[in-house]
Amino acid sequence: MGAVREPTLYKCAASYAGVTDLQLMFKTGDIRYSNMGRVYLQESLGEDAEDLKARSPVSHVDAIQIPILIVHGKEDWRADFEHATRMRDALEKAHKDVEFVPLSFEGHGAYDEQTRVAVYAKLLDFLAKHLQGGQAYSQQ
Numbered sequence: 001m002g003a004v005r006e007p008t009l010y011k012c013a014a015s016y017a018g019v020t021d022l023q024l025m026f027k028t029g030d031i032r033y034s035n036m037g038r039v040y041l042q043e044s045l046g047e048d049a050e051d052l053k054a055r056s057p058v059s060h061v062d063a064i065q066i067p068i069l070i071v072h073g074k075e076d077w078r079a080d081f082e083h084a085t086r087m088r089d090a091l092e093k094a095h096k097d098v099e100f101v102p103l104s105f106e107g108h109g110a111y112d113e114q115t116r117v118a119v120y121a122k123l124l125d126f127l128a129k130h131l132q133g134g135q136a137y138s139q140q
Contacts, residue, residue, distance in 0.1 A: 020056060
């Protein structure tokens, strides 16, 4: 939401296993399966559909003016992979600069060491590309 609320403050932004659609938290992911999880969602997010939509980055991609990197595990049990695909699709539809890195066989983060190294190298390269004076990690 930082890129939505402050469109000129940042040069780029990255989402790693990020929640981009608050309404989706009530329909996917493991939090909703327990009584405590449902209470947590209700108390922390609220249940008003319009409010949830208003606070979800996926609903405001037109305001985004910077390159976005999305990294998300296809097997994410917490913030479903659909968060990433919805955000990517919305950004592409709005003709925004988006890089998408789906992680096969990974959940809410990267647990395989080689995958972690690849993800962090990609993140460092993305940041170097978009931040003044940066040098790509893969070139070091």
